[in-house]
Amino acid sequence: xxxxxxxxxxxxxxxxxxxxxxxxxxxxxxxxxxxxxxxxxxxxxxxxxxxxxxxxxxxxxxxxxxxxxxxxxxxxxxxxxxxxxxxxxxxxxxxxxxxxxxxxxxxxxxxxxxxxxxxxxxxxxxxxxxxxxxxxxxxxxxxxxxxxxxxxxxxxxxxxxxxxxxxxxxxxxxxxxxxxxxxxxxxxxxxxxxxxxxxxxxxxxxxxxxxxxxxxxxxxxxxxxxxxxxxxxxxxxxxxxxxxxxxxxxxxxxxxxxxxxxxxxxxxxxxxxxxxxxxxxxxxxxxxxxxxxxxxxxxxxxxxxxxxxxxxxxxxxxxxxxxxxxxxxxxxxxxxxxxxxxxxxxxxxxxxxxxxxxxxxxxxxxxxxxxxxxxxxxxxxxxxxxxxxxxxxxxxxxxxxxxxxxxxxxxxxxxxxxxxxxxxxxxxxxxxxxxxxxxxxxxxxxxxxxxxxxxxxxxxxxxxxxxxxxxxxxxxxxxxxxxxxxxxxxxxxxxxxxxxxxxxxxxxxxxxxxxxxxxxxxxxxxxxxxxxxxxxxxxxxxxxxxxxxxxxxxxxxxxxxxxxxxxxxxxxxxxxxxxxxxxxxx
Amino acid sequence: xxxxxxxxxxxxxxxxxxxxxxxxxxxxxxxxxxxxxxxxxxxxxxxxxxxxxxxxxxxxxxxxxxxxxxxxxxxxxxxxxxxxxxxxxxxxxxxxxxxxxxxxxxxxxxxxxxxxxxxxxxxxxxxxxxxxxxxxxxxxxxxxxxxxxxxxxxxxxxxxxxxxxxxxxxxxxxxxxxxxxxxxxxxxxxxxxxxxxxxxxxxxxxxxxxxxxxxxxxxxxxxxxxxxxxxxxxxxxxxxxxxxxxxxxxxxxxxxxxxxxxxxxxxxxxxxxxxxxxxxxxxxxxxxxxxxxxxxxxxxxxxxxxxxxxxxxxxxxxxxxxxxx
Numbered sequence: 001x002x003x004x005x006x007x008x009x010x011x012x013x014x015x016x017x018x019x020x021x022x023x024x025x026x027x028x029x030x031x032x033x034x035x036x037x038x039x040x041x042x043x044x045x046x047x048x049x050x051x052x053x054x055x056x057x058x059x060x061x062x063x064x065x066x067x068x069x070x071x072x073x074x075x076x077x078x079x080x081x082x083x084x085x086x087x088x089x090x091x092x093x094x095x096x097x098x099x100x101x102x103x104x105x106x107x108x109x110x111x112x113x114x115x116x117x118x119x120x121x122x123x124x125x126x127x128x129x130x131x132x133x134x135x136x137x138x139x140x141x142x143x144x145x146x147x148x149x150x151x152x153x154x155x156x157x158x159x160x161x162x163x164x165x166x167x168x169x170x171x172x173x174x175x176x177x178x179x180x181x182x183x184x185x186x187x188x189x190x191x192x193x194x195x196x197x198x199x200x201x202x203x204x205x206x207x208x209x210x211x212x213x214x215x216x217x218x219x220x221x222x223x224x225x226x227x228x229x230x231x232x233x234x235x236x237x238x239x240x241x242x243x244x245x246x247x248x249x250x251x252x253x254x255x256x257x258x259x260x261x262x263x264x265x266x267x268x269x270x271x272x273x274x275x276x277x278x279x280x281x282x283x284x285x286x287x288x289x290x291x292x293x294x295x296x297x298x299x300x301x302x303x304x305x306x307x308x309x310x311x312x313x314x315x316x317x318x319x320x321x322x323x324x325x326x327x328x329x330x331x332x333x334x335x336x337x338x339x340x341x342x343x344x345x346x347x348x349x350x351x352x353x354x355x356x357x358x359x360x361x362x363x364x365x366x367x368x369x370x371x372x373x374x375x376x377x378x379x380x381x382x383x384x385x386x387x388x389x390x391x392x393x394x395x396x397x398x399x400x401x402x403x404x405x406x407x408x409x410x411x412x413x414x415x416x417x418x419x420x421x422x423x424x425x426x427x428x429x430x431x432x433x434x435x436x437x438x439x440x441x442x443x444x445x446x447x448x449x450x451x452x453x454x455x456x457x458x459x460x461x462x463x464x465x466x467x468x469x470x471x472x473x474x475x476x477x478x479x480x481x482x483x484x485x486x487x488x489x490x491x492x493x494x495x496x497x498x499x500x501x502x503x504x505x506x507x508x509x510x511x512x513x514x515x516x517x518x519x520x521x522x523x524x525x526x527x528x529x530x531x532x533x534x535x536x537x538x539x540x541x542x543x544x545x546x547x548x549x550x551x552x553x554x555x556x557x558x559x560x561x562x563x564x565x566x567x568x569x570x571x572x573x574x575x576x577x578x579x580x581x582x583x584x585x586x
Numbered sequence: 587x588x589x590x591x592x593x594x595x596x597x598x599x600x601x602x603x604x605x606x607x608x609x610x611x612x613x614x615x616x617x618x619x620x621x622x623x624x625x626x627x628x629x630x631x632x633x634x635x636x637x638x639x640x641x642x643x644x645x646x647x648x649x650x651x652x653x654x655x656x657x658x659x660x661x662x663x664x665x666x667x668x669x670x671x672x673x674x675x676x677x678x679x680x681x682x683x684x685x686x687x688x689x690x691x692x693x694x695x696x697x698x699x700x701x702x703x704x705x706x707x708x709x710x711x712x713x714x715x716x717x718x719x720x721x722x723x724x725x726x727x728x729x730x731x732x733x734x735x736x737x738x739x740x741x742x743x744x745x746x747x748x749x750x751x752x753x754x755x756x757x758x759x760x761x762x763x764x765x766x767x768x769x770x771x772x773x774x775x776x777x778x779x780x781x782x783x784x785x786x787x788x789x790x791x792x793x794x795x796x797x798x799x800x801x802x803x804x805x806x807x808x809x810x811x812x813x814x815x816x817x818x819x820x821x822x823x824x825x826x827x828x829x830x831x832x833x834x835x836x837x838x839x840x841x842x843x844x845x846x847x848x849x850x851x852x853x854x855x856x857x858x859x860x861x862x863x864x865x866x867x868x869x870x871x872x873x874x875x876x877x878x879x880x881x882x883x884x885x886x887x888x889x890x891x892x893x894x895x896x897x898x899x900x901x902x903x904x905x906x907x908x909x910x911x
Contacts, residue, residue: 027803029803030702033699033702034705036699037696037699037700037710040696040699040713040714041709041710041713041714042713044713044714044717044771044774045713046739047717047728047729047732047771048716048717048728050728050731050732050739051727051728051731054731062737063736063737064737065736065737065742066742066745066746067737067738067739067742067743067746105627109623109624109627110624112620112621112623112624113620113621113623113624113625115620116616116617116618116620116621117621120613120614120616120617120620121610121613121614121617122613122614122615122617122618123614125617125621128621128625131628131633132624132625132628135628135632135633137880137881137884137885138632138636138877138881139828139831139832139876139877139880140832141832141834141853141856141876142639142856142873142874142876142877142880143632143635143636143639143873144853144856144857144860144873145639145856145860145866145869145870145873146634146635146636146638146639146642146870146873147631147635148860148861149638149642149649149866150630150631150634150635150638165627165630165631166631168627168631169627169628169631169632171628174624198612198613198616199613199616199617199620200616200620203620224719227721228719228720228721228722230721230722230723230835230839231834231835235857235861245721245723246721246722246723246724247723248723249721249723249724249727250723250726250839252723252727253727253730260731263727263731264727264728264731267723267724267727267728268724270721270723270724271720271721271724274719274720274721275716275719275720277719278715278716278719279712279716282708282711282712282715285719286711286715286779287783289718289776289779290776290779290780290783291783293776293825294780294821294825
């Protein structure tokens with residue numbers, strides 16, 4: 001169910017919604033959808049089922065007409081003769097060997113290169129990255145002839161290396177890793193750098209452990225692609241002893257001819273390893289393949305060409321819902337999206353933002369409209385003090401004003417209304433999903449004193465309306481505001497508790513210096529996994545306890561005396577319990 | 587960053603800048619060292635073959651033979667008049683035109699159906715995506731078996747329903763259709779999961795708000811789901827077209843380009859020129875033309891995508907997913 005703004009809540013709409021959702025599970029429409037979807041799923045499973053049915057028949061009965069699904073007996077003869085021929089084990093071995101080596105090499109070489117592209121500035125970086133990005137559009141199929149010739153001169157035809165090395169060339173791996181690394185604030189490695197760690201150690205000990213989601217995606221994608229690669233092993237091998245599963249199986253038909261039970265048994269057996277892996281790790285495999293495969297386009301090359309990297313935050317190869325991890329960098333504001341953004345490191349087209357007084361640009365509200373302020377989202381599954389969730393957005397204080405552009409009435413207007421509930425920025429209260437306190441180092445701090453007072457003066461409060469609530473449920477705090485906050489201080493807030501938003505103006509405007517230490521870190525929300533329902537994930541927390549990139553206009557004077565105004569980015573990384581400095585020290 | 591140094595700099599400060607510079611240089615060296623393994627492989631097995639193809643396309647070169655003779659642009663002249671090659675290119679294009687619409691539309695439709703509050707989503711994901719992890723040879727064996735006349739599954743059911751048998755693989759008119767059917771079955775899952783991911787990103791509140799307003803399920807799909815899926819659809823189409831243009835494996839394995847070369851795709855023509863006729867120089871020229879064609883199509887599509895994105899950016903018909911979140 002949805003959120004209704006207290007001041008505007010109307011009984012009529014909630015009743016209607018309730019009636020609709022009350023029996024929404026099995027409406028005729030849903031049943032029709034289910035039937036159609038099941039029909040398609042059935043059709044999709046049919047070929048595999050038919051292959052299995054054929055493989056289980058005695059060979060003589062496979063080619064009877066009319067078609068029948070079952071033979072007179074069920075026999076495993078076809079499977080046993082397939083296994084005993086020995087070829088299949090050889091194919092398994094070759095496929096496993098080739099795919100494993102290809103995957104390992106791709107992950108290591110790709111992540112290493114991506115790290116250098118993302119984090120180390122060196123001469124020629126942009127041009128190299130552009131070259132590699134451009135490789136994305138080179139169709140491998142167009143290279144088979146020259147590659148074969150080249151490997152012939154190297155003497156690599158009919159060798160494992162000849163099969164492996166051309167498959168390692170995967171610009172996509174570099175791209176995925178680089179986007180991942182770009183999304184992690186640099187501050188993470190600062191302390192390690194101050195300790196004198198070299199680029200290699202930083203890569204291996206800091207970035208690679210962080211990059212597990214990207215590694216998993218790239219590894220799965222590479223392994224599956226390589227395991228199923230037909231074209232290249234087919235061309236480069238002629239010796240039967242080097243055949244991989246796809247190549248070996250291609251010879252099965254001519255070998256067995258019309259012995260369809262054998263043919264089907266062998267093809268099922270050939271498909272088996274990856275199929276089992278897929279059934280076991282369905283989610284990971286689907287995500288790895290789709291997230292990596294969908295990035296095979298030109299954007300990487302363009303990134304490299306325009307601005308050695310920091311740009312587009314809206315497409316990061318970061319897995320969702322990984323608790324306690326940087327999930328996404330700050331989304332850029334709309335007008336900055338997909339634009340070249342100046343980057344601080346190389347070229348130095350601009351000076352870095354002066355961190356004046358230990359505050360970052362956002363805290364000084366530079367370049368941030370008066371009506372905007374940083375808002376952090378909390379989502380289900382966020383961990384205590386973790387850096388996670390949808391990142392931090394610079395929100396407009398009154399999104400409704402933006403959202404209510406003249407449009408068709410109807411659904412759109414309702415959308416705006418729903419968004420009002422989501423974003424209610426005028427709301428002066430906040431419930432901390434569960435906030436007994438935040439462990440900080442060894443200290444355990446309670447919610448800031450006096451949090452309760454700020455509950456007063458709310459003019460709008462978001463209230464979840466559930467099915468059994470009265471139609472005209474008023475926006476009220478269950479058990480009173482004080483009570484709630486007191487309870488929040490001690491226990492977790494119950495899932496079904498209404499959510500209140502505390503005022504956060506003070507975070508930015510009272511004493512920023514204090515806010516930074518005493519307040520901000522305190523406001524971070526401790527949650528155990530799943531303690532927030534999806535309805536509650538709307539809670540807003542008024543401070544930047546997550547990774548944050550802000551864009552601000554900075555006027556700088558170059559050494560030649562020229563002054564220019566430009567936008568500049570600055571990222572902040574702030575993680576409770578991390579050994580790194582939480583805020584830049586001035 | 588670099589500000590003018592005051593005239594009198596203490597020795598310590600100078601040492602510090604020297605130190606910093608040394609550290610930077612060391613880091614830059616490490617950067618090169620880290621990029622070079624990948625770049626070396628990349629250079630050897632991607633960039634160099636491209637250059638090599640350009641170079642050998644200028645020769646009359648034969649696989650295994652030691653002697654090559656300079657031919658200039660002769661290979662290109664020959665391929666311009668080579669009807670077989672252009673027919674093969676047409677087959678590739680035809681395959682793309684036939685396979686892209688079902689692969690995109692069916693994936694979209696199924697993804698919407700499945701996410702429409704159906705139970706057991708894993709079952710559908712399994713059914714539709716599992717074929718994608720099968721090796722091409724397995725897929726071809728399965729379909730070859732199903733397409734058989736007489737005792738094949740498809741023809742068996744066609745005759746049971748009282749229809750005439752179709753000689754799927756032997757008839758020039760139906761062979762390409764058979765390949766398209768196989769490909770749709772095999773690769774639909776990829777587009778399907780891209781759509782599923784995009785659909786899961788659409789906020790539930792939108793549907794709830796629409797439902798509150800009395801929108802029917804169909805209206806919700808039409809006014810919320812479809813517009814929000816435009817960026818994904820663009821991506822899916824781009825990836826699909828590029829993938830379809832590279833078709834070779836399944837056509838080669840299922841039909842060897844037959845019957846009567848009526849399905850032979852461009853890649854197979856290149857392959858045969860090089861590895862059955864041993865005309866490497868000519869095959870290189872063909873590769874280059876094929877390569878240029880693919881790059882051109884890719885670039886055109888990316889330009890179109892950017893235009894769509896830009897026009898969406900200025901006057902979005904509906905808020906984009908990012909905006910809503």
